Amino acid sequence: MTSRKPILFFVLPFGLLFAAFYLAPIGYAIKQSLYKVTRTGTFGPAHEVFGGLEQYQRVFQNGPFWESVGRVLLFGVVQVPVMLGLALLLALLLDSGLVRGKRFFRLAFFVPYAIPGVVAAIMWGFLYSPNLSPFTAVTSNWNLLSADLVLWAMANVVTWVYVGYNMLIIYSALLAIPQEVYEAATIDGAGPWRTAWSIKIPLVMPAIVLTTVFSIIGTLQLLAEPQVFRTFSSAVSSTYTPNLTVYSTSSIPNFNLAAAFSVVLALATFVLSFTFLKFTSRGGDK
Amino acid sequence: MKKKLLGVLMTSALALTACSSSSDGGDEVAAGASSCAPASGGPVTLTFTSWIPKIEEVVKVWNDAHPEIQVKVQTGPNGNGGTYQNFFNQLKAGNAPDLGQIEYDALPSFRVQDGLTNLAACKPVTDAKDRFIDWTWNQVSFGEKDAVYGVPQDSGPMALFYRKDLFEKAGIPVPATWEEYAAAAVKVRAAGGYITNFSQSDINQFAGLAWQAGGRWFSNDGTKWTVNLQDEATTKVANYWQDLIAKKLVSAVPPWTTEWDSAYNKGQAWTWVSAVWGANSISSGAPDTSGKWAVAPMPQWTAGGKVAGNWGGSSTAVFKGSKHPYEAAQFAIWLNTSQEALTLLNEKANLYPATKDGATLPALGKGVDFYGGQKIYDVFAAAATQVTPDFTWGPTMTSTYASASDGFKAAVSGSGTLLDALKKAQTTTIDNLKSQSIPVAE
Incomplete structure (x- = not known):
């Protein structure tokens, strides 16, 4: 029994911070989402009273919010496979021995991730803007900030930022594959393509699943890119992504409704991530 | 060691409850002087x-x-x-x-x-x-x-900032009415510029234009609010600008951006119907155009009228x-x-x-170099007396602006009209008032 004390001691710093900065805010958000404001007259003082699920009813009746959820799902369905496919390809290339200067490329691919998301979005925003872009040949023919293209313009920014990060996770999984496996494959007559397809990819599948879950969560929580692009593009509304809806609602300020939006968004993220995990792990059992 | 940790836990727990109880108490403060x-x-x-x-x-x-x-x-x-x-x-x-x-x-x-x-x-x-x-x-x-x-x-009494040099060179008279302004827009476009940049995301400018025309968006009789973003005057203003947008006579660069500054700095936009503080926005955003600007009274809806908006x-x-x-x-x-x-x-x-x-104020009587030495504040002093006083703002302007701006942005990108946007903003505003239990007439 005494051996538990040190465990408690080491877990406590994390536990405290986790409780203070994670559990407490979530609890507070849930509490807020269950309250509503009442007042008398046009400028009467506001009172917060328990409102049950009234805010949630508003969330489910809010058209723009669900449109924004649909928008990020579309974004995710296209952008996540493209980004992870690219990340996998780059990781395999780095691992294949075909590339010289591995260390340089590993760092070069990773550098965009070190740039804060807002800075990256501003930089790309300038590159896309017709009057400011140095690539006038492109921007004069295609308005990358128009309603049709801006979602994919943002997908490009997100991909640019995160591809290196995901590549690194997959690449370290590749490095962890024991050398004997490759030797066995070579003895069986597998070439580089065969090794990549039948050995490497199946063995790094857990890393790919992990990066997919991270990407799903990241996609649902898109905020910085659309927030920055609002100033560049007339196609990005104040409810373009779910998190932007939360942000605009809280700046009204309508904190109770914003809290309800956040809780619903968090639940949706949980459901999606766990469905994906469940789906992939069942596939792995076969 | 354990006791100490327990102490830390206790104090942080106390701090947490203290936080929440004080914020609860804050809501109870009654209004009044x-x-x-x-x-x-x-x-x-x-x-x-x-x-x-x-x-x-x-x-x-x-x-x-x-x-x-x-x-x-x-x-x-x-x-x-x-x-x-x-x-x-x-x-x-x-x-x-x-x-x-x-x-x-x-x-x-x-x-x-x-x-x-x-x-x-x-x-x-x-x-x-x-x-x-x-x-x-x-x-x-x-x-x-x-x-x-x-x-x-x-x-923020409003007036017309215009590129005096470009208007003179193109031989276009300075518009005194909105009708002349629209006519000038055609000529300016033919000369390769845009008469102005329509503010798609800052709705305050549009509010100033509607204010001038006699639009009244909100009223409060003490028991409830009335919201009307599509009264006759506002509809007139919305249709006027919608027409200029549809004919591509105005540019639609997002306001308050580097790109917007650049459009003025490069002389792409020739006028700006703006408030007095806009003098600073132009001089800081378009420094290369120093000395080339001038200020005239705001264009009028009826010839010879003397009504200004406020922004x-x-x-x-x-x-x-x-x-x-x-x-x-x-x-x-x-x-x-x-x-x-x-x-x-x-x-x-x-x-x-x-x-x-x-x-x-003596400072207001001086000529301003950026505006070719014109005593621009004389124009604004006159405008200040021409602003109709009874414009009331609503209690959730943030959401009204956000919704209207979403619609305005869509309108300049070719889907929907400014009037559609105002209609939607009205619905959103009423919904928002209701969701905060602020009484509102349907």
């Missing part, structure tokens, strides 16, 4: 948040002269650009600054959130009432007795929870009525004072 007594001894430090360019230099003058009331100034982005959201969050958290800059259109939003101190008990403030232009006082008092929720700072204008408000409303009110009065402060505010930020005798 707060007391306005001087602090009992010792110097006072006030915090003040504003986005006026170079406000620090103005505050420094006060601080040097008043060692007993020191003001710490903090600057941020313009109100709807983020500062209002900070204010709302700070109010919710109970750590708002003592004083803040709030535009007239946002005052009802802050009042409805119970974020403002009523200064009606502060004698220096009520004594100054007659010094302010009537409609600005009306904005801070909401037309009520015993109510002063801020000290008027500046007003912006701020007040200095004391937030709820300030421990020193007396000292804060003194500073606010100095900042907005003293000749030295008003002169500085005009020189540094082209602010046009909200006081009646502000029009006679």
Whole structure:
């Protein structure tokens, strides 16, 4: 029994911070989402009273919010496979021995991730803007900030930022594959393509699943890119992504409704991530 | 060791409960005029948040002269650009600054959130009432007795900024009516420019245009709000601009961006119907066009008319929870009525004072080099007297603006019209009022 004390001691710093900065805010958000404001007259003082699920009813009746959820799902369905496919390809290339200067490329691919998301979005925003872009040949023919293209313009920014990060996770999984496996494959007559397809990819599948879950969560929580692009593009509304809806609602300020939006968004993220995990792990059992 | 840790746990738990209970208590504070007594001894430090360019230099003058009331100034982005959201969050958290800059259109939003101190008990403030232009006082008092929720700072009478050189070169007369303005737009487009840039995401400009035409968006009879973003006058203005947008006679660069500045700096946009403080936006955003601009009265809906709109204008408000409303009110009065402060505010930020005798400020009688030496404030002084006083703002302008701006942005990208956007903004506004239990007529 005494051996538990040190465990408690080491877990406590994390536990405290986790409780203070994670559990407490979530609890507070849930509490807020269950309250509503009442007042008398046009400028009467506001009172917060328990409102049950009234805010949630508003969330489910809010058209723009669900449109924004649909928008990020579309974004995710296209952008996540493209980004992870690219990340996998780059990781395999780095691992294949075909590339010289591995260390340089590993760092070069990773550098965009070190740039804060807002800075990256501003930089790309300038590159896309017709009057400011140095690539006038492109921007004069295609308005990358128009309603049709801006979602994919943002997908490009997100991909640019995160591809290196995901590549690194997959690449370290590749490095962890024991050398004997490759030797066995070579003895069986597998070439580089065969090794990549039948050995490497199946063995790094857990890393790919992990990066997919991270990407799903990241996609649902898109905020910085659309927030920055609002100033560049007339196609990005104040409810373009779910998190932007939360942000605009809280700046009204309508904190109770914003809290309800956040809780619903968090639940949706949980459901999606766990469905994906469940789906992939069942596939792995076969 | 264990005890110590337990202690840490206990204190943090206590701190958490303390936080939540104090915020609960804050909601109970009743409205009404707060007391306005001087602090009992010792110097006072006030915090003040504003986005006026170079406000620090103005505050420094006060601080040097008043060692007993020191003001710490903090600057941020313009109100709807983020500062209002900070204010709302700070109010919710109970750590708002003592004083803040709030535009007239946002005052009802802050009042409805119970974020403002009523200064009606502060004698220096009520004594100054007659010094302010009537409609600005009306904005801070909401037309009520015993109510002063801020000290008027500046007003934003509107006029027409235009590129004198380009108009002369192209032989286009300066438009005096909106009809002439639309005709000029065609000629300007033929000359390779755009008559102006339509402000798609800053709805305040459109509000100023609607205000001029006689639009009235909100009214409050004390028991409920009435929202009407599509009255006859506003519809006329919306259709007018929709026509210019459809004919591609105006550009639609997002306002307040580098790209917007660049459009003016390169001479792509030839005019801007803007408020007096816009003089500063042009001179700082388009420095290469120095000396080429001039100011004319706002185009009129009826030939020979003399009606101006208003865009912006701020007040200095004391937030709820300030421990020193007396000292804060003194500073606010100095900042907005003293000749030295008003002169500085005009020189540094082209602010046009909200006081009646502000029009006679020596600084306002000078020619401005950027505008070819024109005495531009004469135009705005005339406009200030032509602003109709009875425009009321709603209590959730943030959401009204956001919704209208979403629709305006869609309209300039070719889907929907400005009128559709206003219709949608009206629905959203009413929904929002209802969701906050603010009574509203259907």
